[in-house]
Amino acid sequence: MTDTKRLVWNCEHCKKPIADDEGALIIRGREMAKHEKAWAEHDRQQRAELEATGIPRMVPVHELMALPSRVEWRGRHVGCGLNSIGDVYYDIPVGSLRTYFHVVDWTAHLMEKGWLESTDWQRVLRDVTAQMEARS
Numbered sequence: 001m002t003d004t005k006r007l008v009w010n011c012e013h014c015k016k017p018i019a020d021d022e023g024a025l026i027i028r029g030r031e032m033a034k035h036e037k038a039w040a041e042h043d044r045q046q047r048a049e050l051e052a053t054g055i056p057r058m059v060p061v062h063e064l065m066a067l068p069s070r071v072e073w074r075g076r077h078v079g080c081g082l083n084s085i086g087d088v089y090y091d092i093p094v095g096s097l098r099t100y101f102h103v104v105d106w107t108a109h110l111m112e113k114g115w116l117e118s119t120d121w122q123r124v125l126r127d128v129t130a131q132m133e134a135r136s
Contacts, residue, residue, distance in 0.1 A: 009094040013080035020095030023077040027119055029089040035068040035118050070120040103128050
């Protein structure tokens with residue numbers, strides 16, 4: 001009998017579930033650097049224009065759409081090359097994310113990080129909620 005309260009995390013590479021101690025949720029460093037650099041430059045330009053004109057500039061939608069999306073959290077097996085990626089910015093072992101309570105605790109921890117809003121952690125939370133609702 002399986003524990004219906006345990007969360008399932010799948011590998012981005014092979015699409016199979018990741019067992020405890022066999023993988024992690026990760027965010028990649030190059031993606032994080034690209035996101036933070038682009039948004040910092042956007043913010044710098046906005047501040048410079050405000051200082052120069054005294055009027056905040058309305059940003060056209062196409063400019064916002066050209067900026068990088070939030071960095072995606074991805075599941076990855078050790079056997080699918082997790083340790084060979086070499087570009088992991090942050091990782092969370094899936095064994096520490098098996099229950100809703102674990103995810104809440106990790107969320108509190110991640111909220112202390114200045115970079116969390118650069119990621120799609122909200123999607124992770126929605127995925128967790130969907131899993132829990134599907135089982136109830």
